Amino acid sequence: MNASTTNAGKKQIIGQKPTSGQLALAEMIRTGGTRSADTISTLPVSHYTCPDHFAQEKAALFDRLPQVLCASALLPEAGMAVPHDATGRPLLITRDTDGNAHVFLNVCQHRGTRLVEGGEVQCAKRLVCPYHAWTYRLDGKLLALPRPETFPGLDKSEHGLVELPSHESGGLIWFAPEESADFSDAAKIGEDMSAFGADNHVLFRRKLHMVKGNWKLIMDAFLESYHVTRLHANTIGPFFKDGVTSGDTVGPHHRSAVGRLEEMESIDLTDMHQLRSVITFAYQLLPATVIVPSPDYINVMVLMPQAHDLTLVEDFMLIPEEPKTDKARDHWERSWNLLDGGVFASEDFRAAELGQQGLESGAIEHLTLGTLESGIAHFSETVAQALRAAQ
Numbered sequence: 001m002n003a004s005t006t007n008a009g010k011k012q013i014i015g016q017k018p019t020s021g022q023l024a025l026a027e028m029i030r031t032g033g034t035r036s037a038d039t040i041s042t043l044p045v046s047h048y049t050c051p052d053h054f055a056q057e058k059a060a061l062f063d064r065l066p067q068v069l070c071a072s073a074l075l076p077e078a079g080m081a082v083p084h085d086a087t088g089r090p091l092l093i094t095r096d097t098d099g100n101a102h103v104f105l106n107v108c109q110h111r112g113t114r115l116v117e118g119g120e121v122q123c124a125k126r127l128v129c130p131y132h133a134w135t136y137r138l139d140g141k142l143l144a145l146p147r148p149e150t151f152p153g154l155d156k157s158e159h160g161l162v163e164l165p166s167h168e169s170g171g172l173i174w175f176a177p178e179e180s181a182d183f184s185d186a187a188k189i190g191e192d193m194s195a196f197g198a199d200n201h202v203l204f205r206r207k208l209h210m211v212k213g214n215w216k217l218i219m220d221a222f223l224e225s226y227h228v229t230r231l232h233a234n235t236i237g238p239f240f241k242d243g244v245t246s247g248d249t250v251g252p253h254h255r256s257a258v259g260r261l262e263e264m265e266s267i268d269l270t271d272m273h274q275l276r277s278v279i280t281f282a283y284q285l286l287p288a289t290v291i292v293p294s295p296d297y298i299n300v301m302v303l304m305p306q307a308h309d310l311t312l313v314e315d316f317m318l319i320p321e322e323p324k325t326d327k328a329r330d331h332w333e334r335s336w337n338l339l340d341g342g343v344f345a346s347e348d349f350r351a352a353e354l355g356q357q358g359l360e361s362g363a364i365e366h367l368t369l370g371t372l373e374s375g376i377a378h379f380s381e382t383v384a385q386a387l388r389a390a391q
């Protein structure tokens with residue numbers, strides 16, 4: 001997002017076109033195709049319960065791969081900064097005066113002091129270290145320090161903040177812990193998000209959830225639709241027809257769709273607004289981000305594992321424009337409560353916690369996946385590939 005798109009006003013999603021990949025998934029549903037496997041498969045319980053296995057995943061995935069950090073809408077304007085600690089690194093996300101996003105280590109280059117305290121978004125033209133007032137621009141450059149004559153020979157250009165590779169497109173800010181990061185697949189995901197209008201969405205709410213379960217148990221809840229009419233029977237279940245799904249991959253990232261086949265007859269699938277009224281897409285991004293675009297808003301969930309059995313999940317709800325009336329605010333409030341509190345926290349995250357409790361008991365040695373749950377097996381294979389690639 002740059003300053004011009006930030007201030008360009010909030011475009012309506014009506015008239016917007018799906019990407020060719022999104023359209024292909026919709027066509028697959030219309031023709032009755034699903035991506036069911038033919039046979040059952042299994043996964044070892046140790047992948048969810050073994051601390052050593054988790055340590056390997058952390059090193060191969062979370063300490064290495066490009067990953068979504070937050071929604072662009074967290075920093076909607078130029079001249080904003082927000083500390084971010086939940087990945088285990090002291091990160092600082094900024095949007096500089098030109099509108100470009102950056103991800104830095106939140107550490108002053110003088111004596112290593114944490115630069116910005118707390119965890120709230122700040123509007124600031126510059127960042128001042130609380131200790132000795134070394135002052136940085138939002139693009140990371142060291143702007144000034146008090147009593148500069150007491151640092152003879154100090155080259156300010158060599159004392160900018162440490163920046164990590166980052167990428168912004170389609171309303172998402174990604175970062176990578178390693179310098180050699182390749183964001184080309186992130187850019188493709190960005191194209192899909194742009195087709196949902198996500199570039200111009202605003203942040204309605206965000207919430208950090210602590211889930212006492214392995215991060216993959218949470219991913220698994222968004223990789224199959226077998227549970228949707230059952231676990232979600234009292235919330236969103238009635239909106240879905242059991243088992244009409246399709247899915248594919250974008251690089252290492254998974255993309256799926258669930259459709260209401262009986263309502264698709266008179267729908268123009270090339271119109272994104274109509275498409276979203278009958279098809280619900282979901283994105284399961286490596287390593288651990290879930291995106292659920294509902295018909296008129298988008299939830300982005302960033303999973304940040306803390307241990308093999310503990311995961312922080314930050315849920316961002318993005319809406320097309322700022323609510324202008326109390327009625328509009330109430331509408332989004334109900335949507336937020338339904339999805340974040342009802343469907344995710346009380347149902348999907350609860351199922352992940354129940355899964356962790358059961359798996360830790362040793363009662364079973366492997367999980368059994370039916371043909372409607374092949375998305376879990378596919379994602380597991382994607383994770384296994386990333387583990388092998390890191391060796």
Ligand SMILES: [Fe+2]
Nearest residue numbers: 221222228348
């Ligand atoms: Fe679910």
